Amino acid sequence: MMVQFLKNRALTFIVLGLLGTVPLLMFWSGSDYLSLATKLVCLCIAATSLNLILGYGGMVSFGHAVFFGIGAYAVGIPAYHSVYGGMDLIATSNGFFHIGFAIVLAALFALITGAISLRTKGIHFIMITLAFSQMMFYFLLSLDTYGGDDGLTIDERSQLPFISLDNSVHMFLLSFGALLICLYMVHRIVNSRFGLVLQGAKDNEERMAAIGYNTFAYRLTAYVISGAMCGLAGALFANSESFVFPELIDWTRSGELIFMVILGGGGTIIGPVIGGIVFIVLEDVLSRFTIYWHLPFGIMLILAVLLGRTGIANWFKSDGAIKKPAEGNHE
Amino acid sequence: MSDVILRIDHLVKSFGGVQATDDVCLDVQRNETHAIIGPNGAGKTTLISQLSGGLKPDSGSIIFNDQDITNLPVQKRCRLGLARSFQITSLVMSMTVLDNVALAVQAQDGHSFRFWKPARSISKLRGPAMDILADANLQKKADTVVSALSHGERRQIEIAVALATNPQLMLLDEPMAGMGPSESASMVEMLKSLNGTKSILLIEHDMDAVFTLADRISVLVYGRIIATGSPQDIRENQNVRRAYLGET
Ligand SMILES: Nc1ncnc2c1ncn2[C@@H]1O[C@H](COP(=O)(O)OP(=O)(O)OP(=O)(O)O)[C@@H](O)[C@H]1O
Ligand SMILES: [Mg+2]
Numbered sequence: 032m033m034v035q036f037l038k039n040r041a042l043t044f045i046v047l048g049l050l051g052t053v054p055l056l057m058f059w060s061g062s063d064y065l066s067l068a069t070k071l072v073c074l075c076i077a078a079t080s081l082n083l084i085l086g087y088g089g090m091v092s093f094g095h096a097v098f099f100g101i102g103a104y105a106v107g108i109p110a111y112h113s114v115y116g117g118m119d120l121i122a123t124s125n126g127f128f129h130i131g132f133a134i135v136l137a138a139l140f141a142l143i144t145g146a147i148s149l150r151t152k153g154i155h156f157i158m159i160t161l162a163f164s165q166m167m168f169y170f171l172l173s174l175d176t177y178g179g180d181d182g183l184t185i186d187e188r189s190q191l192p193f194i195s196l197d198n199s200v201h202m203f204l205l206s207f208g209a210l211l212i213c214l215y216m217v218h219r220i221v222n223s224r225f226g227l228v229l230q231g232a233k234d235n236e237e238r239m240a241a242i243g244y245n246t247f248a249y250r251l252t253a254y255v256i257s258g259a260m261c262g263l264a265g266a267l268f269a270n271s272e273s274f275v276f277p278e279l280i281d282w283t284r285s286g287e288l289i290f291m292v293i294l295g296g297g298g299t300i301i302g303p304v305i306g307g308i309v310f311i312v313l314e315d316v317l318s319r320f321t322i323y324w325h326l327p328f329g330i331m332l333i334l335a336v337l338l339g340r341t342g343i344a345n346w347f348k349s350d351g352a353i354k355k356p357a358e359g360n361h362e
Numbered sequence: 363m364s365d366v367i368l369r370i371d372h373l374v375k376s377f378g379g380v381q382a383t384d385d386v387c388l389d390v391q392r393n394e395t396h397a398i399i400g401p402n403g404a405g406k407t408t409l410i411s412q413l414s415g416g417l418k419p420d421s422g423s424i425i426f427n428d429q430d431i432t433n434l435p436v437q438k439r440c441r442l443g444l445a446r447s448f449q450i451t452s453l454v455m456s457m458t459v460l461d462n463v464a465l466a467v468q469a470q471d472g473h474s475f476r477f478w479k480p481a482r483s484i485s486k487l488r489g490p491a492m493d494i495l496a497d498a499n500l501q502k503k504a505d506t507v508v509s510a511l512s513h514g515e516r517r518q519i520e521i522a523v524a525l526a527t528n529p530q531l532m533l534l535d536e537p538m539a540g541m542g543p544s545e546s547a548s549m550v551e552m553l554k555s556l557n558g559t560k561s562i563l564l565i566e567h568d569m570d571a572v573f574t575l576a577d578r579i580s581v582l583v584y585g586r587i588i589a590t591g592s593p594q595d596i597r598e599n600q601n602v603r604r605a606y607l608g609e610t
Contacts, residue, residue: 219477219478219480220477220478222480222481222482223476223477223478223479223480223481224468224474224476224477224479224481224484224487225474225475225476225477226477226481227457227461227465227468227474227481227482228465228468228474230454230456230457231454231457231465234454234455234456234457235452235453235454235455237416237448237452238448238452238453238454238523239454239465240435240436240437240440241414241416241436241437241440241445241446241448241452242440242445242465242466242469242523242526242527243437243440243441243466243469243470243527244437244469244474245435245437246437249474249475252475
């Protein structure tokens with residue numbers, strides 16, 4: 032057990048160490064991958080947030096990108112009004128407001144949609160989360176003020192003290208710091224009382240109810256935390272790209288997040304980060320060879336998920352054997 | 363508080379054409395072990411599920427400690443002191459034995475919206491859980507993942523988890539199902555040690571165990587209680603012999 036624990040911890044530190052330094056070293060030696068790395072880090076935060084409910088909670092949300100999109104627009108819309116006027120209530124370039132707005136809106140959306148969708152199970156849950164995200168997708172498409180399907184360019188990034196998000200190094204470090212905080216939060220949460228109840232309910236909901244837990248309330252809370260965290264990822268992403276657009280919420284985006292979690296190893300802390308790195312690297316490499324990269328990419332993802340079963344992070348566990356998923360999973 | 367801990371009043375439940383619970387009236391006295399026996403498909407599990415809250419009765423009422431609990435959800439009934447074990451083992455398979463029992467202890471220790479402190483290092487959860495395992499002679503298995511346990515051990519953990527919720531009334535659905543003779547014997551010992559301190563509604567096919575443990579026995583056939591009485595009464599009851607005990 033101890034060896035396994037250390038190996039996993041070592042893996043976590045190695046992956047994060049590389050992720051935090053390699054893009055900067057490359058930047059200083061002349062090849063600029065920093066904005067790609069920042070995008071990657073934002074996706075890793077989103078995947079980490081999904082991991083809390085999917086990997087630890089067994090909730091297959093097929094609309095998780097909606098929170099990412101909400102977070103992104105929560106930066107884009109106030110920034111737009113700050114530059115072009117109107118909507119005085121939210122018109123500001125204050126970064127604390129942007130990030131807070133992103134987190135609160137995403138959490139609220141998670142609370143409302145979660146309260147409805149978590150009444151269902153299995154395929155129904157997948158479909159209803161998908162439906163909510165598509166609703167938001169079409170809603171944003173219809174918002175002509177904010178560019179409709181063309182998207183909205185952010186003319187002025189979030190203003191924060193001491194750092195400038197126009198500086199790509201600052202932008203990267205801020206995102207990376209946010210990723211570290213999110214990973215640590217998930218680590219604490221899943222080992223807390225709350226986290227054990229969440230994992231117990233994933234494995235055997237009937238049992239958890241029989242010993243006195245209102246599993247719905249715990250799931251909903253996890254869903255809200257997860258949505259809020261994903262909103263933060265979207266807010267950072269919007270600043271990095273200085274552009275927001277409805278396709279951020281497209282269902283394929285949600286599918287990609289699921290792939291990252293499953294590919295890297297759901298239910299492990301570092302898994303979604305590994306999944307995110309593999310995903311971005313593959314996407315970048317393949318798209319250089321062919322414009323028809325989606326097909327080989329999709330095939331590789333499916334193969335990886337089928338062959339890997341439990342995800343890359345679990346290959347490094349010391350017991351050698353690839354662990355089967357726990358029996359009796361309900362979803 | 364009255365001496366009756368559980369009163370079942372004219373309970374009815376049918377599945378399509380099958381009358382699984384047919385106007386059942388039954389009392390469980392405080393600290394008695396009340397056994398329910400009956401042939402396969404008599405409606406025993408269906409009755410337990412209505413008591414624990416997993417199934418809604420069509421009509422009738424369930425009174426626990428003078429409170430009508432007929433419409434309460436499972437987790438609320440549990441918090442009032444009603445625990446069940448399942449005929450088919452139902453545990454958190456991916457967690458360790460100690461985790462399973464500690465989760466039941468945790469459920470009794472206020473809400474679990476506590477997000478920061480590592481739960482596995484909280485001694486007021488792990489300590490009592492370990493004590494319960496020690497009482498059942500299972501402390502050696504504490505760190506074993508439940509999916510790696512034998513069937514008999516899982517049955518014992520099933521009871522340990524129910525006990526860990528500190529219940530007043532335990533609803534035990536065939537705790538000895540599928541156990542070997544020596545495992546059954548230790549289960550009987552364990553249940554015997556609870557005699558007089560916990561109220562138990564026991565469903566069991568093992569007649570030796572039933573006649574050893576029960577203070578009173580009710581016989582359920584086709585969803586109906588056909589007799590209730592002391593083990594002696596039941597043994598001698600002609601209807602019961604004909605309907606169930608097969609003239610043994
Ligand atoms: N969910 C259900 N839907 C339809 N019929 C059911 C359901 N549950 C139980 N039944 C029927 O109700 C009757 C009583 O079943 P129950 O499981 O309560 O019997 P039991 O006394 O526990 O039997 P056993 O000794 O085999 O465990 C049976 O005829 C069964 O087929
Ligand atoms: Mg049964």
